[in-house]
Amino acid sequence: MNFLLETLELVFLSIYYILETCLRFFIRARRKNVTGEVVLITGAGSGIGRLIALEFAGLGVSLVLWDINQEGNKETARLAREKGVATVHSYLCDCSDKAEVYRVADQVKRDIGDVSILINNAGIVTGKKFMDAPDSLIEKTIEVNTMSHFWTCKAFLPAMMANNHGHLICIASSAGLIGVNGLADYCASKFAAVGFAESVALELLATGKDGVKTTIVCPYFVNTGMFDGCGPNVLPILDPDYVANKIVDAILTNQAYLLLPRSLYFLMALKSILPDKLTVQLGMYFGAFQFMDAFQGRAKKAQ
Numbered sequence: 001m002n003f004l005l006e007t008l009e010l011v012f013l014s015i016y017y018i019l020e021t022c023l024r025f026f027i028r029a030r031r032k033n034v035t036g037e038v039v040l041i042t043g044a045g046s047g048i049g050r051l052i053a054l055e056f057a058g059l060g061v062s063l064v065l066w067d068i069n070q071e072g073n074k075e076t077a078r079l080a081r082e083k084g085v086a087t088v089h090s091y092l093c094d095c096s097d098k099a100e101v102y103r104v105a106d107q108v109k110r111d112i113g114d115v116s117i118l119i120n121n122a123g124i125v126t127g128k129k130f131m132d133a134p135d136s137l138i139e140k141t142i143e144v145n146t147m148s149h150f151w152t153c154k155a156f157l158p159a160m161m162a163n164n165h166g167h168l169i170c171i172a173s174s175a176g177l178i179g180v181n182g183l184a185d186y187c188a189s190k191f192a193a194v195g196f197a198e199s200v201a202l203e204l205l206a207t208g209k210d211g212v213k214t215t216i217v218c219p220y221f222v223n224t225g226m227f228d229g230c231g232p233n234v235l236p237i238l239d240p241d242y243v244a245n246k247i248v249d250a251i252l253t254n255q256a257y258l259l260l261p262r263s264l265y266f267l268m269a270l271k272s273i274l275p276d277k278l279t280v281q282l283g284m285y286f287g288a289f290q291f292m293d294a295f296q297g298r299a300k301k302a303q
């Protein structure tokens, strides 16, 4: 193709994609049929992971649930059966442990077959200022929130690529787009998860594997208990059922990015264009600097 044709094509596609995005505000995109797909969710034993499993339960998929919390995982499986899922298997798997991921992945392939929808959801937070956080907890945060995505993708992407069919989902966070005072290790792990997922998505496109879809999810804080005690909130804290519903909708409509709430798209644009001193001032004004001061999280709450 010559330069003129390529430029005309770019102009045409630019207009088309902008119009398509505008129309999406008014017209719902068509949902794909996931009957028969094998959906693996890490961190399915509670919170958002459990709710995503329950959203999928009525859609004709086989569910594969991974967690270090065996009891929670079994409870998710029980609830999914109640909701009518045909097949559900739960596995004890520490997805921060590469060898364990590969071992349990092989077991899944023997038990059920290839995974076609992989949801990297497991996550932890230390909730300590960087200089107060023990090295072991910092390492664990990176291992669970980031490195586990590498190992699950290594295990399950080859089959998706071979079939040119599947979906890879990264549950990151708004803290993977904007730094937060008191969340250095968590933010670093989520920024890395976003960078990894975005790059793998491009690698899939560049190698012609456009049948393997990708979705990156960045929610603001969600009322699951993970960030209990934190505040004040710049944006309203999100309802877990709403978040799970939006995530599954984004998967079924092959949405590449999901930022929740919608005002996050606007905040991201502001972050890119406003003077840095002003963004700091705005953060101070809205109390974002104190957000982690009263952090309790799950552990302390349970004590």
Ligand SMILES: NC(=O)c1ccc[n+]([C@@H]2O[C@H](COP(=O)([O-])OP(=O)(O)OC[C@H]3O[C@@H](n4cnc5c(N)ncnc54)[C@H](O)[C@@H]3O)[C@@H](O)[C@H]2O)c1
Pocket (backbone or CB within 6 Å): 042, 043, 044, 045, 046, 047, 048, 049, 066, 067, 068, 069, 072, 093, 094, 095, 096, 121, 122, 123, 124, 144, 171, 172, 173, 174, 218, 219, 220, 221, 222, 223, 224, 225, 226, 227, 298
């Ligand atoms: N809650 C929020 O405010 C919020 C906001 C944005 C993003 N997120 C992200 O959403 C995801 C789910 O969070 P949640 O709020 O449901 O938290 P949650 O604590 O309810 O669930 C996390 C699950 O991951 C499991 N898990 C932890 N370490 C694991 C490991 N090594 N291997 C396997 N499973 C492991 C836990 O047992 C738990 O069941 C996390 O990645 C989190 O970072 C949460």
